[in-house]
Every structure is written in structure tokens, then in C-alpha cells.
Amino acid sequence: MKIKSPAMTITENKVAVICRVRPALNSSPHSPDSITVASQTTINVANHRDPTKQIQYSFDACYGSKATQEEIYSSQVSELVQSVFDGHSATVFCYGVTGAGKTFTIQGNDSHLGIIPRALNQILKKKNSSKGLFEVKMSYYEVFKENIYDLLREVDCGPGLPIREDSNRKTYVAGLREELLSSFDQFKKSYSVAVKRRRTASTKLNTNSSRSHAVLVIKLAMSSASNSAVIYGQLNLIDLAGSEDNRKTDNNRERMKESTAINQSLFVLGKVIEALNSGAKRIPYRDSKMTRILQNSLGGESKSMMIVNIAPEESFLPETHKTLNYATKTKSVINKESIIDHNTNYSSQSTFNSSRSSLLSNKSTYLSSNEIGAKRKRTSQDSLMSASIESYSRKKLSPNQSIHNFAKPISTQENNLLVNRNNHNAKKTEFSKRQELYNRQNHLNIKNDVESIVVEKIQNFEKKTEDMSQMISERLNRLEKKLNSEESFNKTTILDSDILDLISPTTKLKTSKALLVKGKELERSGAIQDALKRYEQALHYAPELKQLAKHIDKLHKKLSNGKPNKSQDSDHKFDTTSLPVNVLLSSNNESHLFSPTNQKHTKNLNNSGKINTEINSNLLLNLNKTDIHKSWKLVTSATKKQKKINLLNINKSLAHSPFKTNVRKLGNNIQQSHLSSNNSYLIQSDDIQSAKKAIKRKISHTKASKLLILDSDAEENSAIHNGTKKSKRYSYDSDDTFNPSSALDSPYSAKNTTKKPENETLNSPTNASILWSINNGNIKSLIKLKGVGKKRAELIRDFISEHGTITNVYDLTKSGLTHSVLTNILASSL
Numbered sequence: 001m002k003i004k005s006p007a008m009t010i011t012e013n014k015v016a017v018i019c020r021v022r023p024a025l026n027s028s029p030h031s032p033d034s035i036t037v038a039s040q041t042t043i044n045v046a047n048h049r050d051p052t053k054q055i056q057y058s059f060d061a062c063y064g065s066k067a068t069q070e071e072i073y074s075s076q077v078s079e080l081v082q083s084v085f086d087g088h089s090a091t092v093f094c095y096g097v098t099g100a101g102k103t104f105t106i107q108g109n110d111s112h113l114g115i116i117p118r119a120l121n122q123i124l125k126k127k128n129s130s131k132g133l134f135e136v137k138m139s140y141y142e143v144f145k146e147n148i149y150d151l152l153r154e155v156d157c158g159p160g161l162p163i164r165e166d167s168n169r170k171t172y173v174a175g176l177r178e179e180l181l182s183s184f185d186q187f188k189k190s191y192s193v194a195v196k197r198r199r200t201a202s203t204k205l206n207t208n209s210s211r212s213h214a215v216l217v218i219k220l221a222m223s224s225a226s227n228s229a230v231i232y233g234q235l236n237l238i239d240l241a242g243s244e245d246n247r248k249t250d251n252n253r254e255r256m257k258e259s260t261a262i263n264q265s266l267f268v269l270g271k272v273i274e275a276l277n278s279g280a281k282r283i284p285y286r287d288s289k290m291t292r293i294l295q296n297s298l299g300g301e302s303k304s305m306m307i308v309n310i311a312p313e314e315s316f317l318p319e320t321h322k323t324l325n326y327a328t329k330t331k332s333v334i335n336k337e338s339i340i341d342h343n344t345n346y347s348s349q350s351t352f353n354s355s356r357s358s359l360l361s362n363k364s365t366y367l368s369s370n371e372i373g374a375k376r377k378r379t380s381q382d383s384l385m386s387a388s389i390e391s392y393s394r395k396k397l398s399p400n401q402s403i404h405n406f407a408k409p410i411s412t413q414e415n416n417l418l419v420n421r422n423n424h425n426a427k428k429t430e431f432s433k434r435q436e437l438y439n440r441q442n443h444l445n446i447k448n449d450v451e452s453i454v455v456e457k458i459q460n461f462e463k464k465t466e467d468m469s470q471m472i473s474e475r476l477n478r479l480e481k482k483l484n485s486e487e488s489f490n491k492t493t494i495l496d497s498d499i500l501d502l503i504s505p506t507t508k509l510k511t512s513k514a515l516l517v518k519g520k521e522l523e524r525s526g527a528i529q530d531a532l533k534r535y536e537q538a539l540h541y542a543p544e545l546k547q548l549a550k551h552i553d554k555l556h557k558k559l560s561n562g563k564p565n566k567s568q569d570s571d572h573k574f575d576t577t578s579l580p581v582n583v584l585l586s587s588n589n590e591s592h593l594f595s596p597t598n599q600k601h602t603k604n605l606n607n608s609g610k611i612n613t614e615i616n617s618n619l620l621l622n623l624n625k626t627d628i629h630k631s632w633k634l635v636t637s638a639t640k641k642q643k644k645i646n647l648l649n650i651n652k653s654l655a656h657s658p659f660k661t662n663v664r665k666l667g668n669n670i671q672q673s674h675l676s677s678n679n680s681y682l683i684q685s686d687d688i689q690s691a692k693k694a695i696k697r698k699i700s701h702t703k704a705s706k707l708l709i710l711d712s713d714a715e716e717n718s719a720i721h722n723g724t725k726k727s728k729r730y731s732y733d734s735d736d737t738f739n740p741s742s743a744l745d746s747p748y749s750a751k752n753t754t755k756k757p758e759n760e761t762l763n764s765p766t767n768a769s770i771l772w773s774i775n776n777g778n779i780k781s782l783i784k785l786k787g788v789g790k791k792r793a794e795l796i797r798d799f800i801s802e803h804g805t806i807t808n809v810y811d812l813t814k815s816g817l818t819h820s821v822l823t824n825i826l827a828s829s830l
């Protein structure tokens, strides 16, 4: 038998445009003359700019407010549906401003059935009277804020279904559920559930406004009893969401967002129409989801009808004109209509008869009719995967078929073979044919399952990504709010934790993992210092890694065991009773705050005439290297909780920490020092910029402080005593104890009456002696202090000669505190 390949005749079709005026709603003011249907094809609408004039529009048909649902259907739509029985693809879409009656027209209600139920009634009646194959499949989806959601499934808020193109460059929505319809009751049941899933909301212009475009797709596969050729038809019934003038809707933020998406897609629709009419090369179908879907219906190969719904109220007039102008443009859009040559005899289709149809109808979902039986027309489902599965099912039918047909799109030759084989199959028993069909259907269902699993997986992945970016954008918003709400100074005090907050948890974890790996590698090679650095960075990104924190502790101990810990040694010898200042000493394992208790000693100092009234406010804050991760952890945890750092807040959040007592005392102490009005400060910091900022700000508030800030640059060219150029810490070891002879050498010694604290043991390091060394202004004794070179010593000397003694020393170098934390500590302590 000679096989004919599918033949297509292309004819040209304009998009039919029907206009329907809704009756005036009771509550709305309506001037009866503003819109009149002048003839069956013309409508006059008052010019809103000049009410004495009217503008006439002409369309394929015009219906006034009295037109019934039945009238519209029987005179316009029924014929279009009939054309679907003949193998056409037809589309009806309702367009108009919100509240103009689109949903009423296309969907209707129980007492006024709209186009959809009427069309289904017509189709299913036809099915019932058909003696041959007549299969009806329905899918229903909405386009909401540029996402496509399947209305036949439970609504999910994921990123939606994708639009794909088949080998004929026809667009389709992938992963949609298709329901096989056998009766009108079944349709009603499924449709009414699906309609409820559609997103609607009450707006000022419509109490039940559709917030999405809804698309109902009906696919038909038909063959007559006498002719085994299968005819495929498709009907698309679309309820576009209404265009909205947001000035009139009083929409809230969410409604506005929806409205913007709606207006945007309708705007693109207008652009598409304009481009089609002007014969433009590029038609912007891709600029919105709705136009991509309508691609086949506008300027494509579908018979199309646009029903323009307009509202009669005067308040709608400007919008009505816009709508009608828009519709006028649509009239000139020409569709290339494809008609399939139905005489082509595909004997494989003979497998489709009503009994098989009933066999299949038990399945609620199954594949596109285009894929059932031989390939009359390859469709959207024409993927490699479907070809593969179908080849496989064919393979089962014909064991002689070569294996290389697997995973290959069907070819003409293959088609011929298939038809020949199907001729042969026609002779098979009814039972075996049923069996084949059943097998085939199983494969098709597997394919559907695979597709939906893939789509689901992609959706889940996209949802995760969306959640993640949403989380990050929330954090960005928080940060932005913070920046906007605080004083300009505070704009610069964005904490590290804020920045960390912006990094996604995954990135944080990945970064810390990478640092950990590097750290381990370094540790193995014996570069403990470098390893520690990496570990500490890793902990910065993932403070929850408790094991790592312990490991860091261990390494620190290991490192400090190598060298004798001078400050720890000195702690034991520390004579707290002789202290004139409050001192926080930090060693590897612990920190101690020592308060002044020796009044006698204090008196002595007072008597010296230099360090006098502000004894209690003197403070050396030394958060040294050994406390890096401890102080970091403590401060960051406080930062996270309190957001704004100050030492009192830190105290609170440290209630259960090993620093508890010390930091609380430190806090009190700093408060005291803050209260005193005549303090001088010596601040040595790695991060001098933040210190300066903090101080500047503080000075303007308190006027109290005299400050000397030593920054690293000042030290740059000066030799550092004992060659430890890197170390900027003050030292407490015996090398730094007071040397009376150097005091005598001081060029300031004549003026300087400060004496060495009497009760101090010379071989024990005390901070009193450091202060003494600083305050006596002797260059030699100053440069004996670690981290103080000649240049710094001169600065200190000049400062002292100008402002008097320094009562507070902050040494925050290598404290491990970050720029912003340091700034905050200084700001709150000054």
C-alpha cells in the first residue's frame, strides 16, 4: 500500500474580533449613551475627551449588554469548535479591562454557562454520538506573575512549569497533567475544583478579580468508524487577566505586583500584535509567558477569536478606548492556518477504536494523542525521550526492527515500516491488539511519569535557589534598613557579622571547609602558625564548629608550650596590692582583672603629683594574641545578639562565659573611666582608622579626653627595641621594668617629678611601671617598651608634656578583634 505523508494546506486567516458590552452593574453610575452598538459590526463609544463626540469602532461582530451567553456561543464559538472536529486548532481568548466581563464570558456561572462549559458540552456530546475513536483530553493552567501553574494539580508556589518548543517549533507547557474526559459530569467536577485553584482577589474594580491568565486546553483525537485515519484537533480557551489602571484600583503592594505582571504581559501582547501587523521580522513572543503560549494562535497556525469585553460605565471610558484600539490592531493579524490532509490513511490508527478507547479511559492521565499510534504529526512531546520510548514499544511490536531505532526521532522510512507493520498487525486478533495497545500505553505512562519526576526535581531545585536568594535579599534589606535608619557615622559601623550574614550558609560552610583543608595541610607540614591562621579564618565563617575551636585552643597551647609564656609567668608574681591601676591581663589560659586595692600606694602616686586624681579610671586593656578566638567568639556572639556592641552588652551576653567576672569588672571599670572628666588615653591599635573614628566621635560628645593615638605608620621608620619589629604589644617581662637610670637621663626629668612606685619590685613587671615609663616622658625608657620606637616615644613625650600624664592605656593590637568590633569597643569605652 502506498503511504502518503501528512500534507498541509496553508490558508490565511484573520484573527476574528468580537466585541461584547457588559450590562451596567447596579452600583455603577452609567450614562446610557456612552456606548451604543450601532450595527452588528460597529460600536460607538463616547469620546472621553470630548463627550459631544463619539468614536466608531468596527469588528467582526458586536454584542450589546443584552446579548446572552447562548447567543454569543451559538453565533460565534460553536462554529469554531466545529472546526476543531475537522482537525483544526482553534483559540478563543477574552481580553479587556478588569471587571469588564471576561470571566463571565468564557467561564460563566451556574445559571449563565460560559464558553468553556458550552464548548465541552458540545465536544462531549459529539463524543457520545461518535462511533469511532473520540478521545478528549483536558489540561488547565494559569500564568501568574510570569509563572505557569498546573490547575489540575494541587497548587504549588514553586517557580512553575517551563515552556518548550517541539520539533515543529510549536510551544507547549512541559509537565502538564492531561485528564482524559469521558463525560460532561466528569469535566464539571474536575473543572470546578481547578477553577477554585485559580488566583483571584478582591480589588476596588472587581470583587472577584482574576489575578492570572487561565488557559484551558482541549485536545481531541478522532477517527470515524469507517475510516481509521485519526484526526487531531485542539481548542484553547483563554481568560486573560484584566488590564488595570492602578490609580483606580487602590491596590495594595501585593496586588500592585500582580497588576504590574498582568499589565506587562498584556503590553507585550499588544507589541506582538503591532509587530505582526507591521510585518516586523522579530515578533516579541518571548517577552512574556502569555505571548509565548499564544504564539501558535497569533500569527501562527490556529484559528483565533478575540472577544473584547468592555464595561459601559463612564469611569471606564479611557480604558475602553484603549481596549478597542488594541482590538482594532488585532483584527489585522493574519494567522496561517494549517489543515491536515485527512485522506491520508494511517492504517496504524486502526488500532484506535472505541473499545481501545475505553480500555485507555481508565487512566486519568496519559500522553498527548499525537503520540498514540503512528506519527501523523510530531508534536510538542516530540522529545528524544519520547522517541526512545515509542521506538521501544514499536520494537516490542516488531522484533525484527533494528536496535539503532532506539532513541532516534521517527523518520519517514520508519513511518513507512511502521505502517506496513501495522497493516500486518491489523490481521492480529483483537486480544493481541489490545495487549499491544495496553503495553504501549504503559510505556507512554512511564514516559509521562519520568517527565513529571524530572519537572518536579527541577522545580524543587529552582525553589531551593529561589528560597536562598529570597533569604539573602531579606538580609540585604535588613542591612539597608540599618544603614538608612542610623546616623551617618553609624553607616560606617557595619559589623563583620552583618557582612557574614549576607553570605549564604552554604557559601560560609564551603569557605570554612576549604580553609580547614588548607589548615590541615599546613599543620601536617609543620607550619602550625599558618595552619592556625587558616583555622581561625574557618572558625570565623563557621563559629558553630566547636571541635575546631578546641583544636585551635590546643594548637595555641602547643605553640605557647614551646616558648615560656612570659605574661603567664608574670601573673604569678604579680603583686596586685601594689597596683595603682586596673589591669586586665590575658594569658594563654585565662584572663584576670586586677583592681587597685592599695590605698597607700595610690597615695604615694598622688603624692608624686603626676598620676593623681584619676587613679581609679586607669586601665590597661590588653586583649592579646592568645585571646584571639575567645574574644572573637565572645564578641561576635554578643554582636549577633545585640547587634550594637558596647561593653555592657557584652557583659550580659557573656554571663556564662569564662570571661564573666573579668569582663563585667572591665565594663564597670570602663564606665568609671568614662565618667571621669579628665582622662588621657594612649591607644595603640592595629586598626588605627577605626580607633580614630571612634575617638573623634566620642570626643565631640565628652570633651573630656586627651588622646594620643599611635598608629603603625608612626613606627614605620623607627627601630624597635630588641628587634621584635613585628610585635606591637606592650610587654610585661623583666626587660621592661623601670630603669631609674634612664629616668635620670630623660630630658624631661627636671620637670618630671614622677617617681617610680615605691612598692614595686624591680624584677616584676607591672603596668604601673609601664605607665610610669610612659608618663615620665623619658625617651630611653619609652623605647624600652615593646612596640615603641623612637618616633613613637617622641610622640608620647610631646603628648605628655602638653596634656599631662596618661592614665589609660589600651593595647588592642593583635586582639583578634575586627575593625568594626574594635571601633565599637573604643566608642563605648571612651
Ligand SMILES: Nc1ncnc2c1ncn2[C@@H]1O[C@H](COP(=O)(O)OP(=O)(O)OP(=O)(O)O)[C@@H](O)[C@H]1O
Residues within 6 Å of the ligand: 021, 022, 023, 025, 065, 096, 097, 098, 099, 100, 101, 102, 103, 104, 105, 206, 208, 209, 210, 211, 240, 241, 242, 243, 309
Ligand atoms: N454579560 C454579563 N451579564 C451579567 N453580568 C455580567 C456580564 N459580564 C460581567 N458580568 C458581571 O460583572 C462582574 C465582573 O465580571 P468578570 O469577573 O467576568 O470580569 P473580568 O473582566 O473577568 O474581571 P477580572 O479581569 O478582574 O477578572 C461579575 O460580577 C460578572 O458576573
